Amino acid sequence: MEIKDKQQGIKIVADVLDIVGGKWRGKILAHLCDSPKRFNELKSKLSKITSSTLTKELRYLEDIKILERKIVSQSPNIVEYHLTTHGKSIKELIQTIIEWGIKHREIVFENKLRSNQKE
Numbered sequence: 001m002e003i004k005d006k007q008q009g010i011k012i013v014a015d016v017l018d019i020v021g022g023k024w025r026g027k028i029l030a031h032l033c034d035s036p037k038r039f040n041e042l043k044s045k046l047s048k049i050t051s052s053t054l055t056k057e058l059r060y061l062e063d064i065k066i067l068e069r070k071i072v073s074q075s076p077n078i079v080e081y082h083l084t085t086h087g088k089s090i091k092e093l094i095q096t097i098i099e100w101g102i103k104h105r106e107i108v109f110e111n112k113l114r115s116n117q118k119e
Helices: 006-020 025-034 039-045 051-063 090-118
Strands: 067-073 078-083
Touching (some): 006 025, 006 090, 025 051, 039 051, 039 078, 051 067
Antiparallel strands (some): 067 078
């Protein structure tokens, strides 16, 4: 897909940030990059998320084809969530975000040190 104008590019950036941004989606995706997880595994890793919020976020990511829900066992009912083939492509984006975040933190930390030294 070729970007035709600046507005289209801005819309695409907003769409991507909607998927990985917010309080929980990026964290859910980062955990699923490692390996499939069951609901309670995700809930324990995201200690402050409510069950209803986790359910809502997982359903959203499933609706947009980023992750899939797989029934592992019927009795007891065990369900795992894993990235789809398309969803796995987000790993590179998450890695880039991590690398940028590390550089950004270093810059912010250096600026704070300089500010504290001036005082």
